[in-house]
Amino acid sequence: MTDDSIYDSLADEHGGDARWAFGTGFDDPLSGVDTAVPDGVDPGDVAAYSLMLADDALVMSQRLTEWCTNAPELEEEVALANIGLDLLGQARLLLARAGAADPSLPRRLAPDLPHEDALAYFRGPADYRNVTLVEVDNGDFARSAARLLVFSTWRLALLDRLTGSRDAVLAAVAAKGVKEVTYHRDYAARWVVRLGDGTTTSHERIAAGLEATWPHVAELFASSDIELRLAAAGIGVDLAELRGEFDDVMAQVLVPAGLPHPVIGSTVDNGGRSGRHTDALAALLEEMQGLARAHPEATW
Amino acid sequence: MVTTVGGARGGRAPGVADARAVAESVTDPELPMLTLADLGVLRSVDVSAEGAVTVTITPTYSGCPAMDAMRDDLRRGLSAAGYSTVDVRTVLQPAWSTDWITPAGRAKLAHHGIAPPGEAGRRAPGPVPLTLQPRARRVACPVCGSPDTEELSEFSATACKALRRCLGCREPFEHIKEI
Numbered sequence: 250m251t252d253d254s255i256y257d258s259l260a261d262e263h264g265g266d267a268r269w270a271f272g273t274g275f276d277d278p279l280s281g282v283d284t285a286v287p288d289g290v291d292p293g294d295v296a297a298y299s300l301m302l303a304d305d306a307l308v309m310s311q312r313l314t315e316w317c318t319n320a321p322e323l324e325e326e327v328a329l330a331n332i333g334l335d336l337l338g339q340a341r342l343l344l345a346r347a348g349a350a351d352p353s354l355p356r357r358l359a360p361d362l363p364h365e366d367a368l369a370y371f372r373g374p375a376d377y378r379n380v381t382l383v384e385v386d387n388g389d390f391a392r393s394a395a396r397l398l399v400f401s402t403w404r405l406a407l408l409d410r411l412t413g414s415r416d417a418v419l420a421a422v423a424a425k426g427v428k429e430v431t432y433h434r435d436y437a438a439r440w441v442v443r444l445g446d447g448t449t450t451s452h453e454r455i456a457a458g459l460e461a462t463w464p465h466v467a468e469l470f471a472s473s474d475i476e477l478r479l480a481a482a483g484i485g486v487d488l489a490e491l492r493g494e495f496d497d498v499m500a501q502v503l504v505p506a507g508l509p510h511p512v513i514g515s516t517v518d519n520g521g522r523s524g525r526h527t528d529a530l531a532a533l534l535e536e537m538q539g540l541a542r543a544h545p546e547a548t549w
Numbered sequence: 550m551v552t553t554v555g556g557a558r559g560g561r562a563p564g565v566a567d568a569r570a571v572a573e574s575v576t577d578p579e580l581p582m583l584t585l586a587d588l589g590v591l592r593s594v595d596v597s598a599e600g601a602v603t604v605t606i607t608p609t610y611s612g613c614p615a616m617d618a619m620r621d622d623l624r625r626g627l628s629a630a631g632y633s634t635v636d637v638r639t640v641l642q643p644a645w646s647t648d649w650i651t652p653a654g655r656a657k658l659a660h661h662g663i664a665p666p667g668e669a670g671r672r673a674p675g676p677v678p679l680t681l682q683p684r685a686r687r688v689a690c691p692v693c694g695s696p697d698t699e700e701l702s703e704f705s706a707t708a709c710k711a712l713r714r715c716l717g718c719r720e721p722f723e724h725i726k727e728i
Contacts, residue, residue, distance in 0.1 A: 276620055281605065281638025324712065328704035335708060338612025342641075405677055421641035425611050427677065428644065428728045432703055435680045442681060494676050501679050 277363060278341045279418065284349035287415045290482050295416060296351035297378070297475050298485050300368065301522060302407075302419075303343030304379035307369060308530070309400055310336040311537050312387055321390055328436055332397070335429040342422045344368045349418075362545065370541035374530045380521040382465035384530040391444050391451070392458035398437035399462050402498045403469045405430040406491040415483040438502045445506025456508055463511045469495070473522040568602045569594040571630045578618040579707050582657045585619060589649025592640055601634035602627050607645045610708040610728075647709075647727050662722055664688045664698075664713065669727040688724050690715035698722075 286292045313333030320326035348355045348364025355367035362371075382400060387393045408430060411423035444455035472480065472488045479485030496510075503510050520526065540547070572594050573586035585591040585606065592605040604623050608616050620637045627635045647666035650658075655665035667686055683700045690698050695717030703726060705712040711726040 276617055276637075278608075278616075279639065280620075281636070282641060324702045324704075327706070327712075328702055331704040331708055334612040334614075335610060336612070338608075338610060342611060409677055417642070421644065422611070424642065425608070425644040429611060431677050432726070432728075434677075436703060438679055438681055497676070498679055501681070505681065 277345055278338075278365070279345045279349060282418060282421075284346065284418055286350050287484065290416075290479070290484055292350045294475050294479055295419075295484065296347040296354055298479050299343045299347035299350060299419065300354075301378040301473075301476070302411075303340045303347060303368070304377050305383055305400075305404065306336040306343065307340035308377070308379045308533065309383040310334070310340060311533055312383065312393075313397075315387055316393065325390070329393075332433045332436065335426075335433070339422060339426050339429070340369070341365050342418075346418045346422065359545070366541065370538045374526050374534055375524045377526065377530060377534070378522055378524065379526075379530075380465065380468050381527055381530075382462070382469065382521075384521070384526060384533060385461075385465065386529055388458060388461060389454060391454035392461055394437055394440040394444065395455060395458035395462045397433065398441050398499075398502060399466060399469075401430050401434035401437055402495055403491060405434050406494040406498075407486050407488070410486045410490065413483075414485070419484065434498075438498075441502050441508070442506045445503070445508045452507065455506070459508060459511065463513060466511070466513050468521060471522075476522070565594060565596040567630065568596050568604075568627060568632060571626050572604050572623055575619065575622045575626050577615055578622070579615045580658070580663070580709075582661045583650075583654050585623075587651050587654030587657060589651065589654070590619070590645060596632075599634075600632060601636065602632045603636045603638060605638045605640050607640050609645050613708050615707075645728075647725055650725070658725060659691050662691045663710070664691050664722060664724040666725040666727045686724075686727075688713060690717060690720065691722055692720045693718040700724075 286295050310333040313329045313336070316326055316329040318326070320329055344365040348368060352364070355362070355364040358371040359367035382396065385396075387396075405427065408423040408426040412420050412427060414420040414423065441455055441459075444451040446452075470488045470492045476485050477487060480487035480490075500510060572591055573584055575585050577583045577585065577588055580588070588609070590606050590609060592607055593603075594605075595603045597603070604627070606616075606619060606623070623637050624635045646669050648669050650666065658665045667688070683703075686700070687696060688698050689696050693715060695715055697716040698713050699716060701712040701714055701721065703711045705723050709725055709728070710723045712721065713724050714721045
């Protein structure tokens, strides 16, 4: 095999010189994996839950890719793109898991497309189930670092518990994700300390970045009914369980950063999990989905 | 399991040993000095009585785009070797670890200027520890051999690599980070 084989094989698969434009030509990431839903659990619940976890990763990934060509330094651009790629991979596996648990869901959206494409490209904002934390605009680098710290601290605590899921697919996706998100959280935490413990300007910027993030934090610990049902069934995780670890890790970062720990409300409307989003999500999806919707199954 | 099948070129029937040899020789498109066997992603190769090959691989990183190319290369390589039915399956558990890269694979990486990973090992029970300082790794420079190197970033040109610099010869180099 030569270094060119990746391009040769893509051309072989689609004949002539055609190249995939978006998802077309990718294999099912769960090909050959047993996707049977454990006994006694509603497959619709497993699909809906997989979508929640997928959407968190997919939307966060899309925001991170906006830093491509815009990051302050090449090393940071590469880091943010890599973190986005890991999360995109997690999203693909979870979207495929949702489609395998309830095939009627992708079939209704786009019957001829792979499940992951139908679910990613053909749902509108009201059908997305991500927490609102991941959809809000990037802001400056400090605000993005603050959001990434909050997100990866929360997701790592969640995935670590999900490794014990009775659903073998979710457990496996989580086990791999834990290894990846460990690096993401360290990256964000080091930046928050560096900015907080840096110059007056960097301190002000990261403090403002965290301030902008806090209104979306209470939602991270408010489980929807589906999450509560699946936590009780040994499939999912009750988000309320994550709060202690989240607070511990944030303190480990905020103290050396010289930043105050936030006061996070205890009562919250879990908007994102119910499909209630900010306007930012609609704009994000318009950009992410435009090509796929205008030219379904396009090759070039 | 060694099963002979008909229909191969050259009159010799390819068996599971042949299929395994072909599958093992497929390379990683992003680290072309490594075969799938070196990388530790090839989990099993089976040939049915009817001559259908089933290859099982495990992903390195969730988003690694090389996985699709590996599947394609496995299908093409095995088809070219005379197997008419090739099924490439994914297994997710246990999750791949850099500890599965073989000694031969590590030697090839170092020879090509990429520092091989240290031991990932197993995590202690309890929450995943936060690491605020760069991890204390002993990574020798693959160019001059100096042990005096520093990390520039835990992320690099592919998902699996970190970026380092040698304080001896001043050359930057990549390092397969432990996972």
